[in-house]
Amino acid sequence: MKTNEPDLRVRLGPLELKNPVMTASGTFGYGEEYAPLVELNRLGAIVVKGLSLKPMAGNPPPRIVETPAGMLNAIGLANVGLEVFLKDKLPSLRRLDTKIIVNIYGHHMDEYGDLAAGLKGVEGVDALEVNISCPNVECGGMAFGIDPEISAKVTERILRSTDKPVIVKLSPNVTDIRAIARAVEGAGAHALSLINTLTGMAIDIESRRPKLANVSGGLSGPAIRPVALHMVYQVARTVKIPVIGIGGIMDYRDALEFFIAGATAVQVGTANFVNPRATLDILDGIKEFCRKKGIQDVKELIGSLKSDR
Numbered sequence: 047m048k049t050n051e052p053d054l055r056v057r058l059g060p061l062e063l064k065n066p067v068m069t070a071s072g073t074f075g076y077g078e079e080y081a082p083l084v085e086l087n088r089l090g091a092i093v094v095k096g097l098s099l100k101p102m103a104g105n106p107p108p109r110i111v112e113t114p115a116g117m118l119n120a121i122g123l124a125n126v127g128l129e130v131f132l133k134d135k136l137p138s139l140r141r142l143d144t145k146i147i148v149n150i151y152g153h154h155m156d157e158y159g160d161l162a163a164g165l166k167g168v169e170g171v172d173a174l175e176v177n178i179s180c181p182n183v184e185c186g187g188m189a190f191g192i193d194p195e196i197s198a199k200v201t202e203r204i205l206r207s208t209d210k211p212v213i214v215k216l217s218p219n220v221t222d223i224r225a226i227a228r229a230v231e232g233a234g235a236h237a238l239s240l241i242n243t244l245t246g247m248a249i250d251i252e253s254r255r256p257k258l259a260n261v262s263g264g265l266s267g268p269a270i271r272p273v274a275l276h277m278v279y280q281v282a283r284t285v286k287i288p289v290i291g292i293g294g295i296m297d298y299r300d301a302l303e304f305f306i307a308g309a310t311a312v313q314v315g316t317a318n319f320v321n322p323r324a325t326l327d328i329l330d331g332i333k334e335f336c337r338k339k340g341i342q343d344v345k346e347l348i349g350s351l352k353s354d355r
C-alpha cells in the first residue's frame with residue numbers, strides 16, 4: 047500500500063535508526079543542553095561528546111575561532127569521564143526514545159579496550175563510535191587513525207571488549223582514507239563515520255600569536271563539506287559496511303548530497319551552533335523532498351549518483 051509518508055528508517059549494521067539524521071559528537075553536548083530547543087525524540091540518534099576513561103579538562107582557552115565558512119576548535123576532548131557519564135549523564139539519555147551512541151577515545155590501545163569494557167552491557171548505550179583521530183602515546187603522538195594497521199588493531203581491541211555495534215570514525219588527515227576504511231572494515235567494524243575535522247590554524251597578525259592557544263585545531267563547517275563529500279563517495283564505493291556522512295552539513299540539501307554520494311545516514315555538527323534546530327530542519331527538509339519527488343523510501347537515495355565515471 048502506498049502512503050504519502052516516506053520510510054526514513056535506515057540500518058547501520060545491527061542498529062536501526064528511525065531516521066538518518068544524527069548529531070555529531072562534541073557539538074550537541076550530552077543532549078540535555080539542547081532539550082529546551084529540540085525535540086530530542088525526533089532525532090535518528092544522539093552521538094554524545096567524546097568520552098575518555100578518566101575526566102579530561104581539555105586545552106587552555108582560546109579553544110574556538112571562527113574562520114571563513116567554518117570554525118577551528120581545539121577543545122582537547124574535555125569531558126566528564128566514564129564514571130560521571132554513567133552516573134550523571136546516561137540516566138536522562140536512557141529515558142529518550144532515540145538511539146544513544148557513545149563516542150569514545152583513548153590515548154593508548156588498552157584505554158580504548160577498558161572504555162569499551164566499561165560500557166559493555168550498559169543499558170541505554172545503543173552503539174559505540176570510536177574516534178581514532180587522537181594522538182597515540184605509544185607511537186610518539188601520531189594519531190591512531192593515520193595508520194591502517196593501528197586503526198584495525200584499535201577496532202579489534204574494542205570489538206573484543208564490547209557487545210555493542212561499533213562505528214569507527216575516520217580522520218581526513220590521511221593520504222588515502224580508503225586504505226584505513228578497508229582495514230577497519232576487515233577488522234570487523236559494523237559501520238564507518240567520516241569525516242572528523244581537518245587540521246588547521248589561524249594567526250593574529252597584530253600579536254603574531256596563534257589564535258588558538260593550542261596553535262592548531264580542527265576545521266569544521268561548510269568549508270570542509272566538498273572534502274567530506276568526496277571522501278564519503280570514495281569510501282562508500284570501497285567498503286560494504288554502511289557509511290555515515292559528516293562535514294559541513296548545514297541544511298537538507300547538503301544532507302541529500304551525502305546520501306546520493308553513498309552515505310546511509312548523516313551527522314550534523316557545526317550547524318547546531320548556528321541554528322540549534324538544524325537537525326530537525328534537515329529532517330523535515332529530507333522528508334519534504336522525498337514527498338515532492340515521490341520517493342517512498344529514503345534508502346532509494348543512497349549511492350544514487352548518476353555519473354559517467
Ligand SMILES: Cc1cc2nc3c(=O)[nH]c(=O)nc-3n(C[C@H](O)[C@H](O)[C@H](O)COP(=O)(O)O)c2cc1C
Nearest residue numbers: 070071072096119177241242266267293294315316
Ligand atoms: C567543538 C567541536 C567539538 C568536537 N568534539 C568531537 C569529539 O569529542 N569527538 C569526535 O569524534 N569528534 C568531535 N568533533 C568533530 C565533529 O563531530 C565532526 O566530525 C566535525 O565537526 C565535522 O562536522 P561539521 O562540519 O558538521 O561540524 C568536534 C567538533 C567540534 C566543532
